Amino acid sequence: MRRSLKLPMWLLNFLLSRKNRKTVDMKLVILTFFVLCCSVTAEQDERLPNKCEVCKFLSVELQDALEKSGRSKEVLELGEVLDSGRRRRTIKYNTSETRLTEALDNICERVLQYNVHAERPGSLRYAKGASQTMTTLKNLVHKGVKVDLGLPFELWDEPSVEVSDMKKQCETMLEQYEEVVEDWYFNHQEKRLESFLCQNQVLKTSEQECIKEMWKGDMRIKSEAKEAESHGTEEERKSHDAGEL
Structure with a gap:
């Protein structure tokens, strides 16, 4: 009989860390131990998008x-x-x-293409494509572990509560600032929409932090790739030195 696991996001992040990705078997041991100790659901880490994040992705999608x-x-x-x-x-x-x-037309519908990447900070948690967290969970399911997120497996790829809320906020914001968007389009397209709309109109200075957040790739993966490359170079050097002997 397979166990049903309810996973908090902090545990998923732990499983995704470099030193804990060695084998699937080790993950299963950790998961089994965890479920015997306590039960905390992933939904506890949900948070609704703030105004900065909504404006940022509205601007990104419209400009695109x-x-x-x-x-x-x-x-x-x-x-x-x-x-x-x-x-x-x-x-x-x-x-x-x-x-x-x-x-x-339907620009806010495009927001539903985003997923929550819980392993990323700030506004970077919202991005298109499958998150590392969801990919890990699906891999566990394929390995025979029943992971309980509170909804059927076939609904895992449906828009989350956070993303659905962002769409609603997007529609409200667009209705409220439609004239500002039109002014930008006809008179100020030389400026980035994020700056003209979000920084100059929608957000207070203290609310603009997310505008500066830029995704630079998974730094953990880059670090591991660099480490592997360095290790390979070292092994090649040793092999070369041994050959000279």
Whole structure:
């Protein structure tokens, strides 16, 4: 009979640390020991996204959508059709209101593509793609351990409570600051939207910390790769020295 494990995020982070990733068997021993000692659910580490995080990812997604559509060379014809068959005026699509409207359409739905990466700090916990935590849990399931997160396995990839809340906050923020976004689009696109909207309009100075947070990759993995490379170089040097003898 398989045990059902309820895992807190601090334990998952512990299992992901370099010195505890040697073997799956060791993980199972730790997990089994833990479940016999106490029962704490992963949901306890949930937290709702703050205003800075919502504004940051709204800006990121909108700017990304606009950058993709900005490559279009399309020209829009506006106004009544004249006797010549032409319209009164034309405008470039990438400076048109139509482009902005299309970019804003369902922009907050894109937030649902994010997952919670509980092993990362601050706003970096929100990113697209599977988190190390979830990948580890799925690997444990495939190894025969039943991991109980309080919902069926087939729902694990559904948007979390945190991400769903971010979407709702995104919609509210967009409605509240729609005129600011339009002003930026038509008059200030030389500025980053994060700066124009979030730092200048939405957030107080004391609330802007997340704007500066940038993902630089998994530093633990980079450190291990560097260590492995260094070890390999050392072994190669020893082998070379032995050959000379």
